[in-house]
Amino acid sequence: MPPGQGRIIETPAHRVTFKVTGTHSRVASTFEVEVPPGFDVGAHVHTRSEELFYVLEGELDVLAFEPRVRTPDHWQKWESHSGRRVVRATPGTAIVVPPGCPHAFANPTDAPAKMLFQASPPPDHERYFEELLDILRDGGPPDHEAIEALRKRYDIEQLTPLKYR
Numbered sequence: 001m002p003p004g005q006g007r008i009i010e011t012p013a014h015r016v017t018f019k020v021t022g023t024h025s026r027v028a029s030t031f032e033v034e035v036p037p038g039f040d041v042g043a044h045v046h047t048r049s050e051e052l053f054y055v056l057e058g059e060l061d062v063l064a065f066e067p068r069v070r071t072p073d074h075w076q077k078w079e080s081h082s083g084r085r086v087v088r089a090t091p092g093t094a095i096v097v098p099p100g101c102p103h104a105f106a107n108p109t110d111a112p113a114k115m116l117f118q119a120s121p122p123p124d125h126e127r128y129f130e131e132l133l134d135i136l137r138d139g140g141p142p143d144h145e146a147i148e149a150l151r152k153r154y155d156i157e158q159l160t161p162l163k164y165r
Helices: 125-138 145-154
Strands: 007-010 016-018 029-035 050-057 060-064 087-091 092-099 103-107 113-120
Touching: 016 125, 029 125, 050 060, 060 092, 087 125, 125 145
Parallel strands: none
Antiparallel strands: 007 016, 016 029, 029 113, 050 092, 050 113, 060 087, 060 103
């Protein structure tokens, strides 16, 4: 897939370029995701899916551990039983998220960030992104009930809400 190529879905919340889909691979879907300032995917967990995030540009706050307590908001303040905390991921940082591991990412900076995102198995995340971006397309406040219902359909247990400026 050449640079700048792939099917693009874009909203005020973020931009996703489909690079490898379930029609290309039985192993994983791969996306390039542009994360604007203020976007927070919200902490969540999958029972079946495994994910990989690789930061290409900018900075993201990233969570990938089981916290002592799953509070309903502010995952950025969570801490693991062993003392791990949320990290600031910079270009070249890779994060692997196995099934059952709570995780999240947010762009707390004033500059856009870009990451390569891989989800296995395909094509659930492809369909999820398509439907999520339909919900976020108008740029208004997120419809939390619609997002939560969508996430339930795609093996995503929502722990904290999705947010964006």
